[in-house]
Every structure is written in structure tokens, then in C-alpha cells.
Amino acid sequence: xxxxxxxxxxxxxxxxxxxxxxxxxxxxxxxxxxxxxxxxxxxxxxxxxxxxxxxxxxxxxxxxxxxxxxxxxxxxxxxxxxxxxxxxxxxxxxxxxxxxxxxxxxxxxxxxxxxxxxxxxxxxxxxxxxxxxxxxxxxxxxxxxxxxxxxxxxxxxxxxxxxxxxxxxxxxxxxxxxxxxxxxxxxxxxxxxxxxxxxxxxxxxxxxxxxxxxxxxx
Amino acid sequence: xxxxxxxxxxxxxxxxxxxxxxxxxxxxxxxxxxxxxxxxxxxxxxxxxxxxxxxxxxxxxxxxxxxxxxxxxxxxxxxxxxxxxxxxxxxxxxxxxxxxxxxxxxxxxxxxxxxxxxxxxxxxxxxxxxxxxxxxxxxxxxxxxxxxxxxxxxxxxxxxxxxxxxxxxxxxxxxxxxxxxxxxxxxxxxxxxxxxxxxxxxxxxxxxxxxxxxxxxxxxxxxxxxxxxxxxxxxxxxxxxxxxxxxxxxxxxxxxxxxxxxxxxxxxxxxxxxxxxxxxxxxxxxxxxxxxxxxxxxxxxxxxxxxxxxxxxxxxxxxxxxxxxxxxxxxxxxxxxxxxxxxxxxxxxxxxxxx
Numbered sequence: 001x002x003x004x005x006x007x008x009x010x011x012x013x014x015x016x017x018x019x020x021x022x023x024x025x026x027x028x029x030x031x032x033x034x035x036x037x038x039x040x041x042x043x044x045x046x047x048x049x050x051x052x053x054x055x056x057x058x059x060x061x062x063x064x065x066x067x068x069x070x071x072x073x074x075x076x077x078x079x080x081x082x083x084x085x086x087x088x089x090x091x092x093x094x095x096x097x098x099x100x101x102x103x104x105x106x107x108x109x110x111x112x113x114x115x116x117x118x119x120x121x122x123x124x125x126x127x128x129x130x131x132x133x134x135x136x137x138x139x140x141x142x143x144x145x146x147x148x149x150x151x152x153x154x155x156x157x158x159x160x161x162x163x164x165x166x167x168x169x170x171x172x173x174x175x176x177x178x179x180x181x182x183x184x185x186x187x188x189x190x191x192x193x194x195x196x197x198x199x200x201x202x203x204x205x206x207x208x209x210x211x212x213x214x215x216x217x218x
Numbered sequence: 219x220x221x222x223x224x225x226x227x228x229x230x231x232x233x234x235x236x237x238x239x240x241x242x243x244x245x246x247x248x249x250x251x252x253x254x255x256x257x258x259x260x261x262x263x264x265x266x267x268x269x270x271x272x273x274x275x276x277x278x279x280x281x282x283x284x285x286x287x288x289x290x291x292x293x294x295x296x297x298x299x300x301x302x303x304x305x306x307x308x309x310x311x312x313x314x315x316x317x318x319x320x321x322x323x324x325x326x327x328x329x330x331x332x333x334x335x336x337x338x339x340x341x342x343x344x345x346x347x348x349x350x351x352x353x354x355x356x357x358x359x360x361x362x363x364x365x366x367x368x369x370x371x372x373x374x375x376x377x378x379x380x381x382x383x384x385x386x387x388x389x390x391x392x393x394x395x396x397x398x399x400x401x402x403x404x405x406x407x408x409x410x411x412x413x414x415x416x417x418x419x420x421x422x423x424x425x426x427x428x429x430x431x432x433x434x435x436x437x438x439x440x441x442x443x444x445x446x447x448x449x450x451x452x453x454x455x456x457x458x459x460x461x462x463x464x465x466x467x468x469x470x471x472x473x474x475x476x477x478x479x480x481x482x483x484x485x486x487x488x489x490x491x492x493x494x495x496x497x498x499x500x501x502x503x504x505x506x507x508x509x510x511x512x513x514x515x516x517x518x519x520x521x522x523x524x525x526x527x528x529x530x531x532x533x534x535x536x537x538x539x540x541x542x543x544x545x546x547x548x549x550x551x552x553x554x555x556x557x558x559x560x561x562x563x564x565x566x567x568x569x570x571x572x573x
Contacts (some may be wrong), residue, residue, distance in 0.1 A: 114300030119276050123294040125364060127316035134312065138303050 013197055016174040019087050019161070020154050023094035027150055031099050032143070035106025036135065040118065050107065056100025061093075062159030068093040069163050085172060089164040097157060098150040105149060109142020110135070144213035148206050155202055175201075222287065223249035224400050225273060225368050229282035234268045234424055242280070243268050245426035248419060250368065255394060255401040257411040257432075259447050260421030266404040267297060269421065270372045273402060288400075290367030297373040299357035301345030306337065309345050309356055313363040331363035334393055335386075351382040355389075362393055369394075371403035375410055387413050408449045412436075420444045437494065438566055445492045445568060452493040454534040455570060458483045466562045475532040477510050479565035488570040497564035498538040500527075500546055501557035508559040515554045525550070531558060 038049065070076050072084045072092070083089040114120075117138070121131055136143060158176035165172035167181055175198040182191035232243040243265040250256055250273075260266045271277040273284055274294040286292055302309050310328045319327070332338040335355040340348065348356060354374060361369055374390065375383045387410055394401055394414070405411055411418060411432075418435040420428045422443045428435055439445040445453055456469040459476065466478040469491055483489050501509055513536065517528035525540045525547045536558070540547040550556075 114298065116296050116298065117300060119271075119294075120296055120300060121312075122276065123274055123292075124313050124315075124360065125291050125293065126312060130315040134302065134315070140303075 009194070009197065011170075012173055012175055012178050012194070013201070015087070015172075016155070016176075016198075016201070019090045019174055020094065020151070023091045023098060023154055024147070024151055026091070026095050027098035027102050028147065030095075031102030031146075031150075032106055035103040035146075036110050038103065039107035039110030040113075053100050053104045053107070057104045059097070059100065060159070061097050061153075061157045062163065064096050065093050065160030065163030068096060068160065072164060084164060085166040085168060087165070087172060090161045090172060090174070093160040093164045094154040094157065097160060098154050101150045101153055102146045105142055105146035106139070109139040109146070112142070113138060141213055144209050148209050148213075151205055151209075152202060155198070155205075221251060224252045224288050225250040225284065225286045225292070225402075227273065227282065227284045230272065230279050230284070231281045232265075232268055232272050232277055232279045234265050241424050243272070243421075243424045245269065245282075248273075248426060248429060250400050250402050252367075252400050253398045254416045255403065255414045256417045256419060257415035258402060258404045258419045258421060259406065259408070259411055260404075261447060262406065264421040265424040266406075266421055267372050269426075270294065270370050270402070270404050274370050286368065288367035291364045292368040292370070293361050293364050293366045294370040295357045295361050295372065295374055297376055299353050301348065301353060301356060304345060305341065306332065306343050306345050306348070306356055307341040310360050310363050313360050327363060331359045334362055334396075335359040335389055350377045351386065354378065354386060358386075358390060358393070362397065362399075365397070366399055369399045369401045371401065373404055373406075375405065375407060383407070383410065390414065418448065420447050422447070437564070439492065439568065441571075442490050442568055445490070445566075450492040450494050450566065452491075452495060452498055452534075452536045452538075453568075454491045454532065454536075456489060456491050458485050458487050458489060458567075460485050469565075469567065471532045471534075475511050477560065477565055478508065478562045479567060480562045481565065481567040483567045483569060490568040490570060492566040492568055493536070493560050493564060495537045495539055497560055498536055499559045500538065500540070501559045508561045510558050510560055513556055513558050515550055515552055515556060518550060518552060520547075529556065529558065 038046065068089065069084070071078050072081065072089055073079055083092065121134060126134060156176065158180055161172070161174060162177050162180070165174070165177065167173050167177035175194055179191050179194045179198065182188070182194065227245050227248040230243070230245040230248070234241050234243045258266050258269060268277060272279055274292060275284065276294070302312055307328050310331045311324065314324055314327065328341070329338060332341055335358050337352055337355045337359060340352060345353070345356060358374065375386060378386065391414055403414065415432045417430060418432050419426060420435065420439070422441070428440050428444050436448050439448050439450055442453060454471055456471040456477065459468040459470045462468060463478050466480055467482060469477050469479060469489060471477065471491070477491055479491070511531065513529040513531035515527055516530045516535065519526040520542055523542055525542050527538050527540065527550065529536045529538065
């Protein structure tokens with residue numbers, strides 16, 4: 001196998017982002033409201049639910065990949081979607097990995113607010129549409145920690161995307177699966193080059209988010 | 219008061235949850251009038267905070283209702299003020315969220331609010347770095363920024379030292395009179411209540427037990443428990459005697475001790491005799507007419523401003539205060555015998571319940 005061209009490197013990197021960023025966006029859109037809701041309310045079954053989420057935060061990605069694989073294979077419950085070995089399958093697997101991280105960190109951040117926080121906001125006559133803004137502002141450190149953790153988790157993850165994506169060239173090959181492949185092939189220089197790109201990507205994204213997180217510390 | 223109340227609670231029953239279990243808060247009738255300060259006193263766990271939250275509309279009563287005819291906001295300052303993340307100024311701006319205001323207008327309003335409680339110099343500080351007293355001031359500044367018609371204060375002075383409390387209560391009193399806001403505040407600190415209250419309401423075990431003008435409640439508590447809460451700490455049992463002294467009834471504590479009072483209770487009934495510490499006087503031999511007998515000093519606490527005395531009288535422990543450093547207070551020590559007097563109009567009677 002010939003070494004990958006610059007074009008191919010760019011393509012793999014772009015696909016990595018094309019999988020990870022939608023996965024992150026979906027996880028945030030679903031996870032934040034759930035995290036806030038669980039964090040601010042008391043209801044029966046809350047403790048088992050939170051401990052389930054905490055377990056999910058540490059779930060081995062390769063096991064998540066296996067479960068998503070079973071769900072998507074031809075005879076599985078979602079086999080009709082024909083998503084297996086497609087970017088959609090990878091996004092789904094990454095959402096399953098990222099969701100508990102986002103919910104867990106969000107609910108911890110929300111839970112650290114004063115018990116009377118909602119009541120104080122209400123008695124100050126803050127209109128409903130501003131309350132969520134105020135809440136997000138209150139817990140922005142936690143929220144950004146959630147985003148950074150989730151992004152790191154899915155960007156560096158290899159087991160699940162390998163299981164459900166299959167590392168198909170030009171279709172589901174992303175940085176992590178490519179690094180693994182080239183390492184196994186003994187193409188260590190290429191693997192190392194890809195690793196540098198992956199780490200660089202994480203550095204840039206985490207750096208940006210951290211800058212945002214710290215900027216509000218007045 | 220002839221005007222209509224701005225906030226009124228009728229036949230209120232609220233389920234009260236506390237660490238000591240749950241019981242009901244019951245308030246038959248409680249009114250708050252414009253421009254008045256109503257102080258709600260009660261022991262810990264008597265339901266004061268729950269009553270506040272119910273008046274603020276934050277707790278839903280099981281039955282009864284709270285009616286507000288306030289034309290402005292009804293707001294509340296909590297026992298533990300939790301500032302929002304960000305600057306002190308941001309914390310005040312939160313009160314203006316969603317209200318149309320120009321930048322300059324908003325800035326001026328925030329400055330005015332902070333100045334009212336003397337924390338304008340902290341405007342750009344992070345709210346989380348404020349001291350306990352500054353945080354209380356911020357919470358009050360934020361609440362007043364709303365231009366509320368009704369302000370509900372839950373232990374607004376908790377956790378402050380005596381100087382901090384005194385300074386803050388003076389600023390609060392001025393803010394109240396400047397704005398004309400109706401204030402209901404909960405406290406277990408009697409001195410704050412004395413300074414700020416027009417009227418006093420007392421909660422005992424979740425029941426609204428007495429409501430009235432400040433001095434009426436302080437001097438004529440309707441039960442033993444209320445007497446303790448409002449600082450009528452000198453409470454001694456006696457029996458109303460059949461003979462009288464002039465137009466005063468006489469209450470007999472024992473064979474040697476009889477007290478004259480203007481209060482009336484049926485002859486022969488068992489009563490608590492209540493005398494506020496400030497109305498129990500030491501007689502310096504000027505031949506006062508209201509002598510109630512001799513006592514022995516059992517304790518002297520001098521804090522430099524006042525001298526608190528514990529005096530053994532007729533087997534009961536009475537308390538009174540003197541100004542420090544003046545006359546009598548200088549020579550008094552434990553074991554000294556003193557003559558006590560109490561004028562009949564300040565001797566209050568509370569029927570002893572048979573239960």
C-alpha cells in the first residue's frame with residue numbers, strides 16, 4: 001500500500017470532524033435539557049437513574065460499539081435503516097458514548113447551584129425565556145467541561161467506530177481507525193503523522209473551548 | 219388601619235416540611251398594608267420561612283389563599299442569598315432582565331441600587347468574593363432595584379455580627395421609608411424586630427398565634443410561648459388575690475410576694491405574671507411605690523454597654539438590664555440584695571392553660 005497523499009489525509013481529517021461534530025451537536029441538544037431537568041428536579045427513581053448515567057459515563061466504547069452493532073445489523077431492531085458501516089452508524093455510536101458524559105456533567109453542575117436558585121430567579125421576576133440563559137451562564141464552567149470531555153471522548157475513540165463503521169476507505173475511515181490500521185500494517189510513520197493531526201485537532205478544539213470557558217471569569 | 223391591605227392571607231393551611239418532620243402551617247388572617255413593616259417572629263422550626271414562601275407565591279397552600287393587590291412586583295430575599303456568577307453589577311442587572319431599558323438608563327439604575335446599600339464601590343467585583351454582610355447588601359440592593367410593592371425578607375440579618383446588623387438595619391429602614399415598600403420580614407432576632415417593625419406577628423408551632431401593633435404584642439403577649447418569643451422573659455406563676463390595692467388587682471406569688479397590676483383576670487385564677495426586663499427596675503431607696511420585694515443578684519454580665527442581671531426573686535429567676543458604668547451598675551455584684559419594683563401598667567397577666 002502506498003503512503004496516503006495529502007489529499008487523503010485531509011479527507012480523513014474532514015470525515016473525522018464530519019462524524020464527531022454532528023455527534024457532539026446531537027449529544028448536546030439532547031443531553032443538556034435532560035441533564036438540567038434531572039439536576040433541578042426531585043422525583044422517584046432519580047437515584048437509580050443518576051447511577052445509571054454515571055455508569056454510562058464510564059462505559060467501554062468498544063462495548064457500546066458492539067451494542068450499536070447488534071441494533072443496526074440486518075436482523076437487529078434497526079436493521080431496516082441499513083446504517084451499518086456508514087457514517088450514520090458511527091455518529092449514533094458516538095452519541096451513545098457522549099450522551100452520558102454530557103448528562104452526567106451537566107446535572108452535577110446544575111446540582112451544585114443553590115437549592116433556592118430557581119426560586120430566587122422567579123422572585124426577581126426574570127421572564128421565562130431569560131431563565132435558561134441565566135442558568136446556562138451560571139453553570140458555563142460545567143457546561144464547557146462537559147463539551148470538552150465529550151469531544152475528547154468521541155474524537156479519540158476507536159473501538160466503537162471500528163465496530164460499526166468498519167474503517168472502509170473513503171467511507172468510514174477516520175483518524176483513529178486509520179492510525180490503528182497503519183500501525184498494524186507497520187506503517188508507523190504514517191500512523192505517527194495521523195496521530196499528530198489527531199492530537200493537534202484536540203489541542204485546537206479544547207484550546208478554543210477553554211478560552212471561552214475562562215474568558216467569563218470576572 | 220382603615221386602608222385595604224396590599225397582601226392578605228386568609229384561612230391559610232400549608233404543609234410544612236422540616237428536618238423535624240412535617241406539620242401544618244395555619245394562618246387564619248394575616249394582612250400586609252402599604253408602607254408598613256410587619257415582622258414575623260417565632261422559634262426555629264415554627265414555620266416562618268414557609269409562611270414567607272407562601273406569601274411570595276412559592277409554596278402552594280393546601281387550602282386558603284393569598285391575595286395580592288400590589289401594583290408592583292412582590293419579591294423576596296432569601297435566608298441564604300446565593301449571588302449569580304459574575305460581577306456585583308451583573309447581579310443587579312439580572313433584576314432588569316427582559317425589561318426594556320437603554321444602556322445608560324440601566325447603568326444609572328444599577329448604580330442607584332448599589333448606592334442605596336453602599337456597595338457601589340464593589341460593582342465590578344466578583345459577587346462570589348463578597349463577605350457575608352456585603353452579600354446581604356447585594357441581595358437587598360437587587361430586590362429594591364425591582365421597585366417592589368411588597369418585599370419579603372427571610373432572616374435578612376442572619377450570620378452578621380452585631381455591628382453589621384445594626385448598620386444594615388439602619389440602611390434597610392431608610393430604604394423602606396424612601397421607597398414606601400410594604401415589608402414583611404421573618405427574624406428570630408427581637409432587637410431587629412424592635413427597630414424595624416410597625417406590627418408584629420408571632421408564629422408558634424406552625425400557628426399564627428398573635429398579630430398586632432408592635433408595642434401591643436411586645437407588652438401584651440397572649441400566651442406563655444408568645445411571651446418568651448417577644449422577650450417578656452420574666453414569667454412567674456401566681457394566683458389573682460381577692461383583695462385589691464386602689465384600682466390595681468393583686469397577684470400572689472407566695473405569702474411574701476404580691477404584685478400589683480392594671481391587668482384584669484378573674485379572682486382565684488392561676489396566671490403567668492409577665493414583666494419585660496426593661497420594666498423591672500432596681501429600687502435605689504427612693505421609696506418607690508411599686509416595690510415588689512427584695513431579690514438576690516445571681517449573675518452579672520457586663521458587655522461594656524449594658525449590664526444584664528439575673529436576680530433570684532420568690533424562687534424565680536428574673537432578668538433586668540442597666541446601663542453600664544452608671545450609678546447602681548458599678549457596685550453590683552453576685553450576692554447583693556436588691557429591691558425590685560415594677561409599675562402596675564407594665565405587669566402583664568396571661569391565664570395559665572389547664573392542659
